[in-house]
Amino acid sequence: MLANAVIQIGLFFLIVVAISVPLGRYMARVFSHEPTLLDPALRPIERLIYRLAGVHPETEQSWVEYAVAMLLFSAAGMLLLYALQRLQGLLPLNPQGLSAVAPDLAFNTAASFTTNTNWQAYAGESTMSYLTQMAGLAFHNFVSAAAGIAIAIAVIRGFVRRNAKTIGNFWVDLTRATLWILLPLSIVMALALVWQGVPQNFAPYVQTQTVAGATQTIAQGPVASQEAIKELGTNGGGFFNANSAHPYENPTPLTDLIEMLAIISIGAGLTHTFGRMVGDRRQGWALFGAMAILFLMGVAIATWSEQRGNPMLTRAGADQRASAAQSGGNMEGKEVRFGIVDSALWATITTDTSCGAVNSMHDSFTPLGGLIPLLNMQIGEIIFGGVGSGLYGMLVMAVLAVFIAGLMVGRTPEYLGKKIEGREMKLAMLFILVFPLVILIPAAIAIVLPAGLAGISNPGPHGFTQVLYAYTEASANNGSAFAGLNANTPFYNVTLGLVMLAGRFLMKIPVLALAGSLAAKRTVPPSAGTFPTNGAVFVILLVGVILIVAALTFFPADALGPIVEQLAMRHGRLY
Numbered sequence: 001m002l003a004n005a006v007i008q009i010g011l012f013f014l015i016v017v018a019i020s021v022p023l024g025r026y027m028a029r030v031f032s033h034e035p036t037l038l039d040p041a042l043r044p045i046e047r048l049i050y051r052l053a054g055v056h057p058e059t060e061q062s063w064v065e066y067a068v069a070m071l072l073f074s075a076a077g078m079l080l081l082y083a084l085q086r087l088q089g090l091l092p093l094n095p096q097g098l099s100a101v102a103p104d105l106a107f108n109t110a111a112s113f114t115t116n117t118n119w120q121a122y123a124g125e126s127t128m129s130y131l132t133q134m135a136g137l138a139f140h141n142f143v144s145a146a147a148g149i150a151i152a153i154a155v156i157r158g159f160v161r162r163n164a165k166t167i168g169n170f171w172v173d174l175t176r177a178t179l180w181i182l183l184p185l186s187i188v189m190a191l192a193l194v195w196q197g198v199p200q201n202f203a204p205y206v207q208t209q210t211v212a213g214a215t216q217t218i219a220q221g222p223v224a225s226q227e228a229i230k231e232l233g234t235n236g237g238g239f240f241n242a243n244s245a246h247p248y249e250n251p252t253p254l255t256d257l258i259e260m261l262a263i264i265s266i267g268a269g270l271t272h273t274f275g276r277m278v279g280d281r282r283q284g285w286a287l288f289g290a291m292a293i294l295f296l297m298g299v300a301i302a303t304w305s306e307q308r309g310n311p312m313l314t315r316a317g318a319d320q321r322a323s324a325a326q327s328g329g330n331m332e333g334k335e336v337r338f339g340i341v342d343s344a345l346w347a348t349i350t351t352d353t354s355c356g357a358v359n360s361m362h363d364s365f366t367p368l369g370g371l372i373p374l375l376n377m378q379i380g381e382i383i384f385g386g387v388g389s390g391l392y393g394m395l396v397m398a399v400l401a402v403f404i405a406g407l408m409v410g411r412t413p414e415y416l417g418k419k420i421e422g423r424e425m426k427l428a429m430l431f432i433l434v435f436p437l438v439i440l441i442p443a444a445i446a447i448v449l450p451a452g453l454a455g456i457s458n459p460g461p462h463g464f465t466q467v468l469y470a471y472t473e474a475s476a477n478n479g480s481a482f483a484g485l486n487a488n489t490p491f492y493n494v495t496l497g498l499v500m501l502a503g504r505f506l507m508k509i510p511v512l513a514l515a516g517s518l519a520a521k522r523t524v525p526p527s528a529g530t531f532p533t534n535g536a537v538f539v540i541l542l543v544g545v546i547l548i549v550a551a552l553t554f555f556p557a558d559a560l561g562p563i564v565e566q567l568a569m570r571h572g573r574l575y
Contacts, residue, residue, distance in 0.1 A: 005303050005341045012260065012345065013296070019265050024272025024284065030180045031153045031173065032277065042179045049175055060166035063516025066154055067509055069170040070147060074505070077140060078114040082106050084136045085128075094129035095204040101127060104493040111497035113140035115504035116148060116386060118230070118237030118356055118479040119496065121488040125219035125240050130202055137237060138226045142186075145233030146177035148388030151508055152270055153177075155392045156277050158515030159416045162523050167515050181266070182232060189228035189262055197251045200224040223248055231262035234386040236356025236479040244346075244359045245335055256338060256359065260346055263355045267384035270391040278416055282534035287394055290542045291352075294383045298372045299348040305369040306330045306340045312572055333364025344369065347480075351376035354386030356479025363466065363482040367566035370482070374469055374562065377476040378554045379546055380435060386477060392511050398533070399428050399514070401545045405531045405538075414530055417523035427514040431507055435475060436553045438502040442495050443471040443557070451491035457484040461568070465561035470496060475503035 029036055050057050061069065085101035088094060101109065105122060112119045113136070122128075128137065150173035157167045194200050199220055206218040223239045227249050230237060240246040250256055268288065275284020307329040309320035322328030327339055334343045343360035350357050351373035362373055376383060382393040403420050406413025413420040446452030446467050456463035466485040473480055474496045481487070487496065532538060 008341045020268035023269035027273040028276040055171040057172045063512045066170045067512045078110045081136045082110040088129045088132045093131035098129050104490045108493035108497040111500045115500045116144035117477040117500045118235040123241035141229040141233050141235040145387045146174050149177040150174050152388035152391040155515040158518035161519040164519040186228040190224045193224040196255045198224040231259045234353045234355040244357045266387045267390045286534050289539045291383050302369045302372040303344040305366045306344050333361030352383035354381040354478045363484040367562040371562035377472045379550045381476045396428050401542045418518050418521050427510045430510040434506045439471045439475045455486040461565040474499040
């Protein structure tokens with residue numbers, strides 16, 4: 001089993017490395033307005049969009065103007081999605097005659113897809129019409145992901161520019177991220193998924209007879225197109241309730257590999273975009289290296305824990321060893337066609353990247369195996385991360401790391417020639433502190449109120465983990481879940497929706513302010529005392545800072561959930 005795990009994970013990681021470099025180079029060309037092969041086809045469309053929208057692409061924005069444009073665009077999109085859900089019973093492309101979505105669920109879903117969270121407190125095939133899935137959810141899959149990429153590019157410009165008052169134009173960055181990156185990749189991926197058997201149609205649901213003689217409804221719809229952008233945009237919202245464990249969303253081992261690569265590729269590639277745009281590719285490799293170390297640590301622990309299985313079952317006489325007759329280990333909640341290694345790998349990738357798509361149920365993982373997805377999100381979704389958000393989150397941690405390094409050597413810290421002073425550190429700490437506050441406070445409220453406790457399906461530490469995981473994924477804009485929590489209630493729909501909005505926008509504003517502050521600075525030439533940020537020492541320091549910040553913030557809460565549950569399981573006790 002160990003050799004199989006090493007081969008699968010190793011090959012996957014090598015493919016990621018191979019993909020990330022050319023993709024990162026391409027994205028750098030797109031946002032530097034250098035020529036690309038797609039320009040002849042896309043430039044006329046881009047100009048038409050600007051003309052219709054009244055955008056002046058040559059006019060750049062300050063960080064305040066950039067933030068206001070982003071917020072207004074997101075607010076308008078959220079309102080339109082809410083209205084679409086509430087009116088879907090009256091609108092076309094609804095062959096099943098689905099009724100309007102309830103107000104609290106419509107608010108939760110609108111907040112979810114606007115913030116790139118794509119948490120789903122509903123079964124997609126029985127709640128959303130084809131029109132809502134395409135014009136509402138899939139549309140937001142594109143623009144919320146494009147907005148994240150745009151913010152990342154704006155932050156990169158903050159490091160690149162000198163004595164500048166602007167960091168770009170939000171509307172231009174949003175348009176180019178959609179047209180040049182997300183749309184072409186989605187078309188290619190959707191065609192590949194259709195080739196492998198994923199449906200793409202407007203047909204009504206099919207009624208069929210099972211072998212046992214029962215009647216079964218088989219859902220149809222435009223699945224492949226939504227599946228493609230769901231993964232590429234690290235959105236995660238599935239067309240079906242079972243998400244990527246459903247054979248219509250993920251039918252073969254090849255589609256499984258394609259979808260995992262799609263989830264991680266843009267986030268990995270943006271590190272190389274960063275390196276090229278700042279003029280030092282080693283800086284991009286340093287960020288990639290820190291992300292890779294954390295990724296490999298997480299997937300190794302999760303895979304080992306799931307392969308080991310439940311020691312209580314072993315003591316009870318169950319055979320959990322892998323053999324020709326069985327997969328071995330903890331197979332609860334996992335598809336036999338994917339197995340333990342692929343399920344643990346997917347769980348790690350989807351929580352490293354703020355995607356939230358699943359091909360297994362995280363609620364059924366062992367306590368230690370379930371702790372890894374939770375920790376991946378608590379670290380801040382910066383291990384490759386959501387498209388754009390992972391890079392700018394990692395850059396904030398890099399700023400913190402060089403500040404600590406500066407304190408250690410007794411000099412003003414610098415990063416890429418920019419002095420990190422009081423204003424930058426205040427903004428970085430605001431970004432870092434918002435995240436745990438919007439997780440821990442709502443989770444504490446939920447576990448003491450009857451409305452929150454009513455959703456827990458497992459009492460004790462596991463039930464606490466279900467609640468903590470829900471608010472963590474909401475704040476991290478991830479969307480995965482410990483599915484045992486019944487979250488489709490007014491309490492959870494409203495509170496989780498508010499946490500999603502806070503986790504997205506209260507963290508974007510300080511990071512844009514940080515970009516504006518850095519852009520206004522002059523560049524300081526390196527000296528003998530400058531701490532190098534493109535080597536192994538910085539990578540180790542950065543990884544250490546990330547782990548220490550996460551441990552200091554979340555260890556007490558985790559100790560009440562998955563950690564105590566793991567210890568109880570080892571000692572033969574269940575709560």
